[in-house]
Amino acid sequence: SQKIEQNSEALNIQEGKTATLTCNYTNYSPAYLQWYRQDPGRGPVFLLLIRENEKEKRKERLKVTFDTTLKQSLFHITASQPADSATYLCAFNTGGFKTIFGAGTRLFVKA
């Protein structure tokens, strides 16, 4: 079955540094990947979508890459701020209406 794996260990970084989160997938070749942010006690919020024919996508301080050979997406937050502390989820649609989500990686940005 299709699987998404994200680093279950929390990522702790210093304010101002670049945070890099990894998403690996298996048993599928998605046409696109999505990244969401989830704060404690809240629903996920959509951040970015990258298609298989796009190597890189940017939005303000966010950057996503998509390597279909490695079956991997990287999510970068540059000049990170304490307000960026949250759990970040990777997801893809399986071609129908079903979206598969990773368990997320928790990011802590220390001032």
Place this chain on the structure above:
Amino acid sequence: NAGVMQNPRHLVRRRGQEARLRCSPMKGHSHVYWYRQLPEEGLKFMVYLQKENIIDESGMPKERFSAEFPKEGPSILRIQQVVRGDSAAYFCASSPEPGFYEQYFGPGTRLTVT
């Protein structure tokens, strides 16, 4: 423009009772998705509905769980005879059309079964 609304936000039920979770999609959205999230786990797809139709319920447990999205009113996720294992956060999301990749999530309902 109100976002996706879910109620109640917190629901406590004893084993054997019924739980009803409600979701009002964003204005103009007629596609609703339900997900379940256990602590330290990802969101698990349960069901996708359009108005008056269940399109994909491949993630729904075969027994005790049902969902509907009537012509008028919110979408309802119903869990009959709840068990402790049903304790989780249940999220609803909506989108304006099928295959629209971005989903808009509600705040979730946290169900606790005692």
